[in-house]
Each structure stands twice: as C-alpha cells, then as structure tokens.
Amino acid sequence: MNLTLTINGEPVAVPNVSPTMTLLQYLRASGRVGTKEGCADGDCGACTVAVIGEGSDGKLHYQAMNSCIVPLVSMAEREIVTVEGVANGSLHPVQEAMVKTGGSQCGYCTPGFIMSLFAAYYDGTVDDLAVEGNLCRCTGYASIRRAAALVTGAAPVDAFSERLQHPLNPLPPLGLADRESPSEQPFYRPGALSEVLMLLQRYPEAMLVAGATDLGLELSHHRQQFPILISLEAVTDLRFIDRRHDAVEIGAAVPLSHIEDQLRGVFPSLDEMLHWFAARQVRNRATLGGNIGTASPIGDLPPVLLSLDATLRIAGPNGERQIPLCDFFKGYRQTDLQPGEVIVSVIIPTSPIPGSQRRLSQSYKVGKRGTDDISIVAAAFTIDLDADNRILHARLGYGGVAATPARARGVEDLLIGQPWNAATIELAKVALYDAFTPLTDLRGSAEYRKRLVVNLFEKFFVQHP
C-alpha cells in the first residue's frame, strides 16, 4: 500500500509499503541512519523515535517508542521525530546536556537516549524513568543521569512545543473510505468498533493489532507475513477509562501509560505492577487488551486483574458478552475469544465485598533484573478482612507458574474464614508450595518458582500485618 507520514516536519510519501516492514527498517533504508538497531527486539531502546500522540490528559505529547517493532503501516498519517530532526540549527538542550556531561561514549545507544530524553523534556520531567528502556553498555548511566538533571523541570517554548499546540488528530482512522465495501488492503485503522467487527467478518484471517509490542517482534525477528492487519489504535470505543462508583472500566486499546497516569492510587497492586511493566517506550504503545489477549503465561497484568476479580467485555458478530477473566484463559496462549470477537474492555470492581472492614492488596514481580525484565514469577493478592480480622475474601493471582496466568483457588478457599495472622500464613504456605507445578527454564528453576509462590505471599503478610 502507499502511505504518507510526517518525519521531522516534512511530509513523506512511501509507495508500496510491505506490511512486514518496520519503521526502523524504513528509516535506515531511506538514509536516516542516525536511528540505530541494537536488538530489533524492542528491548534496548537504540531505535527510539518520538511520535506525536494524545496523552492521558487529552493533549498532544511526544511519545517515545521503539521503531524496531512498529509496523511502518501503522505510522500512516502520523508525525514522528527522529534524532536527525532534533537539532534545529544548534543542538537541542537535551543534546547539549548529553555532550556536556559525557553522556555518550561509543555513541551507538545515544540517538535512542536523545529521543527518550527529548520526549520527556516536553513532558517537563526528565528522570530515570524516561530512559529505563534504553540500554547503554558504556557509561554506567551516571553521566546520562547528570544530563537528565540539567534539563528536567523546563517548560520549554520552542518550535517543538508549539507543534504540540496545533489541534490535529494525531491518529486519524484510515483505510475505510468506502465503508460499504472497503477495497482489500493489508492495513486498516478503523475509527469505530462496528467497523472492526465488520472487517473481521470480511477477513477472518486478519490479525488484530494495537501497539504491536508483541506482534512487532514477529515482524522484526521472524519476518512473519500477516495478510491483513487491523489496528485498534484509533477505535474510540476501545479507548476510554470510565470510573464508576463501584467499578472502573478500561478500554482494551488504552495504552498502559494512560492507565498509569489516570488510575494512579485507585488500585495499589495495579500501580505497582505497571511500574515494573517493561519500559516507557513499550508502555506508551502496549495496551491492556493486548496484554490479556496474547494470553502469555508471563504477562504482567493478568495476575493483578485476577486478584481484582476483573471481568472482560467482549464484542462479536452476535453482540456483546461478559466473562470473568479467571474463565478466559483456556490453555497455553489459548483464550475463550471466538473468531470475529474483540475484547472491548476490562471491568474492575472497586469496592471490597460487603461486610469487609479492610482491603489488603499488593502485587509483586520477580525477575533477574528489577527493571524491564520478563518475570520469573509475578503475584498479586487481594484480601478483604472483617471487623474481627477474619478473611472474608481472598484472591491470589500468579503468573509464570502455569500454562496460563492462574489463581491459587485451593488456597483461597482455605483462607476464607481464617484469622489474618501468622498461623494462617503458615497453613497457606504449606498449601501454596504445592499449588502449582511450574517449569524450569532459562529464567528460573521450578523449585525457585515454587518458593516464590510461597514467599511472596508471606512477604505480603509481613508488609500488611
């Protein structure tokens, strides 16, 4: 297909785009070689570019993303800034800061750092979080941290900040000019859920994609061909956060960084897990629906949502239905989602069950590296206690210990009615040790995982006595 996008302020037309091509491949093939490939895995940040998108505040922002796992087609009609476009006659303040503090050594990761710093600079806060998704093997990061300190807290007024003031839809729907009979093409970005459902009827082989942080790997690494991609990024019916008196409903296509911003403080266990979830470049793109829909046994959010009794709203050719998340996962990477169906939203109840005096809730993630790692074990717990400190309600959600994210249901049952004290925990520990039969893999042994299943619950008790 042919597409147009804006790169560093210049409109660019790209003919005959293969749906397999990533943004990074295009940038480099077109001579924009400042953007580097470090891993093609979405894990090192060397390929970071900034894309203009709507933030959780409804305003336009520069959002850092890994161009190596972004399908070029999904950038149609969008506006991006690469490292070549940052200096405007003279160096940009974030560039100057990096030069001054010795923030570059070999320089290969540097363009990616510049773009992460650039995006954060226009958000006003430039800190460690801005660059946690950028790997540097030379500096030990101290000089980069000093560079960040020089540019944080600025309220910049320049051509880049002015650009964000222009009212313009940064993510227009695309490819459905003739809604009755859309011509076949490899990429659609519909604006409404009804169009998604219609396209799925027409093209049952089509692949749904939002931030492409998982599917992008297939493109980048396995050069996999997808006959038709349907992007959910512009579907307004899937991009909402609704806070009701008894529940929060989150649209499936809401990027995680929006959830992080808008729901901070509502669910402590969700806050905690989002903090450890990948890095900013990924959270800007990844969505809640994607994290559930891929049904990875090591997805970070399902354990949290399981512990919060979340329910999924699903739309399909025959209307809508709801299903508790705990019934949604059917097996390794298998779900209850039927052909033609789409996850619309996740509904998370906010109130403890009747009669409870106190809700305890927390989540944990253990990886080899604290930051931006795939979990060895993730766990999330919710305990409601009555006035006598007895357990009225217990949810123990785990990831990394079975073929799907799973609850320790037997242990939950055992806990009900027990006092929340050390003796109960000792009972639970014995039961938890045998609750799952995890595997040994490169991340950790089965025995370690079994111990974490137990120990994380004990840690929860120690932290919430």
Place this chain on the structure above:
Amino acid sequence: MGSVGERRSHESAVGHVSGKATYTDDQRPPIGMVSLYPVLSPHAHARITKIDVAAAYEVAGVVTVLTAEDVPGENDTGVIVRDEILLPTEEIHYWGQAVVWVVGETEDAAREGAARVIVEYEPLVPILSIREAIAADSFHVPLQVFRRGEAATALESADYSLSGEVEMNGQDHFYLETQASWVIPDTEGNYHVYASTQHPTETQVVVARVLGIATNQVIVTCLRMGGGFGGKESQANPYAALAAMAARKTGRPARVRLQRHHDMILTGKRHGFLGRYQVGFAADGKITALAVELYSDGGWSMDLSPPVLMRAMLHVDNAYYIPHIEVKGRIAKTNRVSNTAFRGFGGPQGMIVIEDIVDRIARTLNLPPHRVRERNFYHGSGETNTTHYGQEIFDNRIDRVWTEVKTNARFEERRQAIAEFNREHPYCKRGLAITPVKFGISFNKTQYNQAGALVLIYTDGSIQLNHGGTEMGQGLHTKMLQVAAKTLGVSIERFRVMPTSTDKVPNTSATAASSGSDLNGQAVKDACETLKSRLAIVAARMLNLDSPEAFVFEDDWIYCKTYPSYRLSFSEVAQQAYNERVSLAATGFYRTPNIYWDSKTAKGRPFYYFAFGAAVSEVEVDGFTGTFKLRQVDIVHDVGESLNPLVDQGQIEGAFVQGMGWLTMEELVWDPQGQLRTYAPSTYKIPTISEVPEHFQIHLLERAPQEGVIYGSKAVGEPPFMLAMSVREAIREAVAAFAHGQPVPYVPLAAPATPEATLWAIERVRAAASESVEQPLLTS
C-alpha cells in the same frame, strides 16, 4: 589549550547526539552491495554428512552461497594457532556454528536462501562444561604452573587450612553495535575493508590469509565502534573474512552485519572459570600458603584463551602478598562458543577466586572481612611487596586508595549502622563491603607493546591525526587530540582525527589491555615532537635566530623563549616549511621499555606498572526473593594524572556497572544439549539505569602522577571493572546477616548472584546458623 587534563567531552559527542557519527553499517551503500546471512548448526557437536545449497539459488535475490570450496586461501581464522575453521566441512564444534553463508541482493533474500539450505548431521557427544572437559581430559594447551616458595610444605605446616571451589559464569559483551564488516573490492585485486574491529591489523592479516593474497592488498579501516569491550579484538575477523570472500566471489561490495541474536549465538564471550584451592593461614587471617588451580572454559577453539588464562594466573593474588603459592592453569576445550577477550581479560576471574578465599578465611576466624583483606596487602619493599611472578610493586598505592575510600564512604560508621539495621529487620538485610583492585598494565605478549602514529600538517595549518588505536567509546581519540594539541602547542580545533586505517599506520596492536592511551599517546607525542623540531628550525630562520631548541610552541604561536614578542603563527610557519621544502608529515613510534617475561620460570616484569582502586558498596537483600538493591557506591581510583577526568570518570562508572552486571544479573544459560538459551536482551539482562544507585561517588586519586607514562597518566579501561567485586561481597555480607548474628564460617555465593542463587545462599546460611548452635565453629 593546555588541553591535557581538561574535562573535555568526547571528540565525537556532537556526532553521537545528533545521529551523525557514522558506524560501519551506516555508510552510504555502494552500488550493488550484497549481504550475507548464515546457516546455523542445530547441534553442539556433530559430523556434517551433507551440505546441499542448490535450493537456495531458487530464491529470488540470492546471488551465491559461500562454502569451504570458495575459500581461495586458508580456511582458518585462528589468531594464536590455526584451529579456527571458518567454513566447516566435516565437524560442528558448537551450537549455532555457521556452516555456510548465503549471499543475497538484500539481507532478506539471503535469509530466505539460508532457510532453503540443507545440511545433514550425525550428532556426536558434546563436552558442555569445564567439569565435563576435566573428566574427558579435553584441554587446549598443556598445564601451566607458576610458583613462589614451597606451597605444599607451607600448606602442611599452616595453622589453619581450607579447601574449596569457586565457579563463575561468562559474560556477553553486549556492545550495542553488533559485528559489522563491509568489503569493497577494486578491479585490480585489492580489498578495502571497513570493519568494526579493535584490531585492524589482525583483521587485515586474517582477510589476506583467507583470500590467499598479500597483506598489502588489503586495507582495513575502522571508523569507530559502537562498543567493543574485547569482543571485537579477534572476533571481528571472521566476519570481515566472509565479506571479503563474498566480495571476491561476486566482484561486488559485500556486507556482513550480524543480527543481535546471531551475534550472541556466534561470538565468544568472557571465559567462565572454575577455581579449586587449598589455602593455609594464621590466626590473624594472614595467608601463609595457597595452591590454586584455575580452569577456564576456552570453548571450541583457542582464540585468545592462553593470554586470558595467563592474566588470570597473574592476578590471582589481587592485592595480597602470599608467601608460598602455586598456581596451575588449564584451558578446557568444550563445545561452546570460543571464548575471548573481555575487559579485564582473565584478571577479574583470578581475582574473584582470591576474594572468595579471603572472605572465607575471615568468616572462619570470625574476623571482619575488611580486616583480613588489609592484613594481607602487599606492603613495605622487597619480598612482601613482590608478586608471585617476581615483579616488585613500585609505587604501591593500595593503602592510599583503600584508606581514602574508607574515609570517603564513612565505612566504619556505616558498618555499625548496618549491623543495627540488620538486628531490627528480620526479612531484609543490608551488607557493606570494601574490596581492592591491583591490575597490571601492559600486554602479556611483549611484542604488542608498541604503537605508531602519523601526523600530517597541511599548509593552512590544519592537521590530520592518525594513530594505531581504535575508538570504541573509551575516548581514546579525544585523549590523543589532547596529547597532540599539548605537544604541538596548538588548539584542538586544528585537528581532525582520522579513522584508524592500516594504510596510515601499519602493523598495529589491538586496542586492548587498557593500553590505548599509553602506547598511542607516546607515539603521537613522538610524531608531534619530530614536527615541532622541524618547524622550530623553520621558525628560527624566519626570525633570523639561531637557537631552534629554545623555541616555544604555545597557544598556536611559535616564538623563541628569549624574544617572546617576536612570534609567528603556527599556520605561517607551516606554510613557510612547505616553501622551504621541509616535510610536514611525520610518523611516531613507541615501545614500552623495561618489560620482560621468562616463560620457563614464569618470572619477570610483565607489567610496566599497576593501576589501583578500591570500592565500597552497600546493598539490601530481600529474604523472600533473593533480589537485591544497590544502595550506595563509593570509589577511589588511581588514574595517575588524568589526561581527561570526564572521560576517566565515565570509564570508571561504566566499568563498574558492567562488572556489577557480570556478577549479579547477566546469566548465560545453556541447556543440556548445549544450546544457548539467552541470546537476546529479553533473556540476557544487562543493567539499566534503575540498577545504578543515586549515590555513586567516583573520586580520582589526587597527586598521583605515574612516572614514564604519557603526561603522568595511567590506563583506565579495565581496572575499574573489578571494583564491582565490592557488590558481590556486599551481597555476601547481607546474606550472612540472615544467620541473625550467628557467625557462619562459609557463605558460598554463585557468580552471577542472581535472585535465585542468592535465595539459595540465604537458605544455606539459615540452615548453617541453626546447626552451628550445636557445632563448634572452627575445625583447625
């Protein structure tokens, strides 16, 4: 303008931040360039029974396929011995070994072609660990032994003795730029290689050898590297050779750029080591005797393993005087990648062994580990200040860096505070540790300790600076500019540093062993001094003076000391030199004096000098998960009179974090079939910014010029890597604290100390603590 000693930013910093700095694979592609893609072996050890490449040619865009038959010269890229076959025909030696390479119009076409190649194998039994190699007596070279005194006798008469094992994992370099080579053939049989290589001369020699042509038909240019760390010292050569083969076969420019997973699967890493020891010591913790065996995992071919092992054997003392010592070393031959140079080059592995031992001695005697370390330091002069290979440590600065960092970090005070914290916190413990570093500077291979430079002045006064060192981010070019500018008395802006190229400076050494500035700096200075003396003669004539030796070069002016008001601009003297037919080009050369090594007795002075440092680290360990947080780091490091404190600080910070990664989170996992399971950043975790503590204080030792080294400076690339041993020891301290006040005589800790390994260590400590209530602590 007295630019030596300034905090100057990297000479390419503006290029780095604007994306304009060009790396090998960023160049404008020449017309018709082809790309290579490998076919990997699915076995760790196998006999090849069939190679059928016909189907690859059915793919549109496949140009040709490279097999052993296409090698015009030698099918071998070995650097010390010829044991590294480039394109195998009979046997596969490690999982992922490349069997053939498909050449395509594009990388995608080559990739598709590679998928069609049929290779059949007959699997053989692989040797997959050092222990398996020992059992099978599979080694690369004969046993090496270094001795001082009578270790066996001294062990027998020791008051206390212990024996044990220390095992440590390797490490992937994870340079951000993977291996890359472009080869541009001309029509006359010559090849211009652009390679991301730390050793352009060796790349040149290997390319010529594989093509079967003379070395002078190959030019190797290294623009810059996106990180090296030793991983592009020898490992760049095969890919340059393959691209050259493709260029020769097709007559077209050819390119190899490894994808990240290929880079991690194909290339050698830091050597894993196994140390076995028997140590004798006195009641005060002083070591009286040590017998240690060091086994390295060399992998399938020898590569640089012998000098890596030698450096480990020469650093097994770290900063400690050991009166009777016997060090044995062997290189295991295994069916894994061929392990190679990596920052520290075996030094860290040797030092980890002795630090483990010293800690164990301290715990056995229930003494604070830092006291036992101090008591064993090299000190005084003569015997107690002389290494086991007979080199006296002149200008021993161990005590200086140690005392200074202890003060800076308020070590004693925080030790008390942490003991208090640990009493109050049953589920998480803090640990504080201090460790020293003494690291020998010079290539072990004496002939590598030479360097050349070529300085070209043009008639407008602008200058091109060439030297034999390569830039991989360490700031070598920046330092060389500073040295040249100071020597010639001109501003840095006059210079352009040229890409390192074998047609400018021939027969160079690898940029390795932290020696880049020491060696090339002297060569650059030598060239500049030659030019200076020529220009002084010209200037003297211009001013009708007759004492060129009294001329001063300063701030872009040239004048005679006695008549400072009569001064000439550097540019006008350059122009006049040309007019007078005086050469404006000069080479420089340097060889390190006074180093020698007798391999028969294993004695000598292998190192020109030693670099010193000490670090204090504090961690907090979670008793539920085994995870740790690095809370604070204080370092005092000896870089002599720093040529560039900004660069040196960056080297120290970067090395420390890289070392911390090796010892805590970077885990190479091989499965039982010998397949590497960790070949991407999703599975192999190097530190991010979040693992680096806010309090990360680097102090360069002051008033510390090093005599005989370029402008009093000292090498900095590798030594600070080993400061990260303090993190490992701090984790051990924290783990030991889970015994709740009980002394535990032995706290073994895996390297890397992953959360899982640390949790198991905590469990052992808890178990030992409950047992030790009944058992006596010491069995002497």
